[in-house]
Amino acid sequence: MMRNREIVCPGCAAVNRTPADKPAGAGKRGRCGNALFNGRPLDADAAMFEHQTRRPAVPMLVTA
Numbered sequence: 001m002m003r004n005r006e007i008v009c010p011g012c013a014a015v016n017r018t019p020a021d022k023p024a025g026a027g028k029r030g031r032c033g034n035a036l037f038n039g040r041p042l043d044a045d046a047a048m049f050e051h052q053t054r055r056p057a058v059p060m061l062v063t064a
C-alpha cells in the first residue's frame with residue numbers, strides 16, 4: 001500500500017498530499033500552483049511554524 005506524506009505549503013499553509021515514493025520537491029501546491037520547496041530556508045511566523053510542525057513529513061532544521 002502506497003502511503004502519502006502531508007506537506008504544508010510555505011506560502012498559504014494548505015496541506016498537500018504527495019506520494020511517499022515520489023520526491024517531495026516534485027509536487028505542486030494544490031492551492032498556489034507553485035513548487036513546495038524552493039531550496040532556501042523558510043522564514044516563518046508563529047502561525048506558520050505551528051502549521052509546519054503539526055505535520056512533520058519532512059526533516060526540519062529550526063534556527064532563531
Ligand SMILES: [Zn+2]
Pocket residue numbers: 009010011012013014029030031032033
Ligand atoms: Zn500554497
